[in-house]
Amino acid sequence: MDRVGSDRTPNLSEGPVTLTFGSHLCGLYASDLGRITLAVPFLLAGLNEGSVCFLVGPSNTQRQALKYMKKQRPSLQDDIDAGRLILSEYHSGTRGQTKYFRSLLDKKIAGGAQSFRIIGDLWGMRCKASEEDLIEYEADYDQLIARNYPVITICIYDVRKFSGVEVLNTLKGHRDILRYPLEKVLA
Amino acid sequence: MNGRSVPSRADSTELLDISEAAQFLNVSETSLRRWTNAGVLPCLRIGLRRERRFRRADLLGFMEQSTAPQRPANREEDSMKALAWKDEPVAAVHGNHLCGIYGSDAGRLDLSVPFLLDGLRRKSVCFLVAPRRAQKDILKAMKRRRPSLDSDIKAGRLIVSEHQDSPAAQCRFFETAMSKAEVEGVESFRVVGDMWGLRLKVSAKQMVKLEVGFERRIVPRFPVVALCAYDARKFAGVELLDALKDHDDTFRFPMGKTLA
Numbered sequence: 426m427d428r429v430g431s432d433r434t435p436n437l438s439e440g441p442v443t444l445t446f447g448s449h450l451c452g453l454y455a456s457d458l459g460r461i462t463l464a465v466p467f468l469l470a471g472l473n474e475g476s477v478c479f480l481v482g483p484s485n486t487q488r489q490a491l492k493y494m495k496k497q498r499p500s501l502q503d504d505i506d507a508g509r510l511i512l513s514e515y516h517s518g519t520r521g522q523t524k525y526f527r528s529l530l531d532k533k534i535a536g537g538a539q540s541f542r543i544i545g546d547l548w549g550m551r552c553k554a555s556e557e558d559l560i561e562y563e564a565d566y567d568q569l570i571a572r573n574y575p576v577i578t579i580c581i582y583d584v585r586k587f588s589g590v591e592v593l594n595t596l597k598g599h600r601d602i603l604r605y606p607l608e609k610v611l612a
Numbered sequence: 613m614n615g616r617s618v619p620s621r622a623d624s625t626e627l628l629d630i631s632e633a634a635q636f637l638n639v640s641e642t643s644l645r646r647w648t649n650a651g652v653l654p655c656l657r658i659g660l661r662r663e664r665r666f667r668r669a670d671l672l673g674f675m676e677q678s679t680a681p682q683r684p685a686n687r688e689e690d691s692m693k694a695l696a697w698k699d700e701p702v703a704a705v706h707g708n709h710l711c712g713i714y715g716s717d718a719g720r721l722d723l724s725v726p727f728l729l730d731g732l733r734r735k736s737v738c739f740l741v742a743p744r745r746a747q748k749d750i751l752k753a754m755k756r757r758r759p760s761l762d763s764d765i766k767a768g769r770l771i772v773s774e775h776q777d778s779p780a781a782q783c784r785f786f787e788t789a790m791s792k793a794e795v796e797g798v799e800s801f802r803v804v805g806d807m808w809g810l811r812l813k814v815s816a817k818q819m820v821k822l823e824v825g826f827e828r829r830i831v832p833r834f835p836v837v838a839l840c841a842y843d844a845r846k847f848a849g850v851e852l853l854d855a856l857k858d859h860d861d862t863f864r865f866p867m868g869k870t871l872a
Contacts, residue, residue, distance in 0.1 A: 453853045560645055584849030592852045593713045593844035 446540070449571035451599035452581040453592065457489060463581050464544050465493045471542030471577075472504055477533050479511045479526075482546030487512050508533075515550040519562035522550065523569055530574050541576040547595075548583050556591055563598040626668045627656070633666040637675060640716050647674075709823075709831050711859030712841040713852060717749060720841060724804045725753045727839050731802030732764055736837075737793045739786070740772045742806035747772055750804075768793075775810040779822035782810065783829050790834045803838040807855070808846050816851050823858035 452463040464480070468490070471478040480487055491512075495501045504510040511529070516522040530541060551559055563580065571578050582595050596602065634641045647653035648664060653674050656665045712723040724740070728750070731738040740750060751772070755761045764770040771789060776782040790801055811819055823840065830836060842855050 453849075453856070455850050455853050557641075557645075564645070582849075584853045587849045589713075589842075589844035589847045589849055589852050590715050592849045593715050596713065 446575045446577060447572050448601050449567050449578045449599060450580070450601050451595050452579050453584050453595070454581060455584050460486065460546065460581060460583070461489060461493050463579065464490045464546075465497070467542060467544055467579055468510070469494060469497055471540075472498065472509060474540070476540040476542045476577075477509055477511065477538045478504075479513070479529075479541070479543040479545075481513050481515060481543065482549040483514060483552075486546040486549070487514075515545070515553060517553045519550070519554055519558050519565065522562065523565050526566075526570050530570070530576070534574075539575060541574060543570075543576055543578045545578075545580050546583070547580050548586050551587070551591075556594070559591075560594055560598065563595075567598070627665040628668060628671070630664050630666070633664075633671055636666075636668070636671055639718060708837045708861045709827055709859060710837075710839045710861055711855050712839050713844050713855075714841060715844045720746065720806065720843070721750060721753045723839065723841050724750050724806070725757070728770070728802060728804055729754060729758055731800075731837070732758065732769060734800065735769075736800040736802045737768070737790075737798045738770045739789070739801070739803040739805075740770065741775055741782075741803065741809065742772075743774060743809040743812070746806045746809070747774075775805070775813060777813055779810075779814065779818055779825050782822055783825045786826070786830050787833075790830070790836070794834070799835065801834055801836040803836060805838070805840045806843070807840050808843050811847070811851075816848075816854070819851070820854055820858060823855070827858070 454460045454463055464486075468478050468480060480490055491501065498504070501510065505512065513525075516525055526543070533541070547559065550562065554562065566578070566580075570576065580595075580599065582592065584592055587595070628636060630641050630644055634644055637644070644653065644655075644664070644666075648655045654667070654670045656667070657663065658665055714720045714723055728738050728740060740747060742750065751761065758764070761770065765772060773785070776785050786803070790798075793801070807819065810822060814822075826838065831838070840855070840859065842852060844852065847855070
């Protein structure tokens with residue numbers, strides 16, 4: 426099993442992929458290191474470009490991602506303290522989660538923020554909601570958040586935990602994935 | 613579209629819940645959620661939980677839209693546009709090695725039937741490699757739209773088989789059959805593989821060997837378009853991820869072509 430923090434350095438380069446506002450991608454991973462390769466470059470690029478970034482997921486996901494990010498960006502704690510990087514777990518209700526995002530995004534825009542990146546480790550929601558609720562959430566998120574705010578989103582799914590059918594539904598809910606090189610969204 | 617009988621038109625104002633509507637259209641509830649979320653199928657949302665309700669008339673209209681006569685041929689320039697109903701074939705660009713994932717028996721048909729029928733129309737020699745039950749279902753659906761299918765099989769234009777016992781044997785099977793066909797003047801091929809048929813015989817790791825072997829030995833050598841179809845009900849999430857990683861070509865096509 427891959428160990429985060431091993432001497433295998435993940436490829437943290439974002440490469441030639443062009444991410445535009447409204448992009449709502451899904452990433453699939455099968456190892457802890459895979460999760461890092463999806464999340465860390467995405468968030469670091471967002472911070473570098475001045476976006477407000479959200480990392481939403483279980484606490485171990487947050488912890489591992491932050492550990493890697495700090496290696497590349499020593500000032501990361503400043504970003505957190507200044508509200509440029511926002512960490513949270515998923516709300517227990519899907520509607521509550523959408524409401525949370527809208528409320529915070531509106532507040533940040535009122536405070537001058539011009540762009541956002543959101544990465545969500547969806548097992549954190551699946552632990553609290555049914556399979557059907559998760560599908561509904563992704564659809565609501567797409568309509569209410571992804572397409573309405575200057576935000577780029579990646580929803581990452583641990584395929585060790587989601588069933589084949591859930592993986593299929595995930596892919597169906599993220600059409601944007603089909604315009605990107607495979608290695609950007611699968612790990 | 614796949615030979616389903618048209619339900620009664622009685623009481624077109626009646627409201628159906630999602631389960632009833634899924635039965636009515638013979639599709640999954642997930643598909644209904646997806647179509648309503650995408651705005652291609654109307655529904656009402658009622659109550660505090662905003663549960664979906666469907667007018668029978670809307671369902672009938674949706675079904676009729678999906679079984680409307682096909683547009684004329686030469687649609688390659690349009691073939692990349694996503695449709696509510698997956699009757700448009702995958703663009704026939706030789707060298708494509710695509711991964712399709714389905715979550716229902718109807719979904720398997722939605723992926724494989726148009727793909728093979730389009731291949732036969734284009735005079736490709738087509739291969740259907742699948743377990744017997746899947747072969748039977750697919751052939752039945754194809755015959756409804758192509759009554760001459762038995763003569764295609766007899767003439768060797770459609771080759772139907774189960775998976776060989778190993779990835780190497782499967783690749784040899786394709787090489788032999790395609791080489792022979794080329795000598796006889798065949799200029800293009802299509803392959804549909806229902807991959808659970810191989811998974812019943814080999815491990816998950818061996819599955820990757822077939823995909824790699826096919827990509828390295830068959831795709832560069834023969835003018836072929838292949839669709840490897842994976843049943844999401846049977847393959848684990850990790851296996852599907854491996855399948856997707858082996859099919860880079862999939863991600864240049866509209867999702868409606870490869871997920872059902």
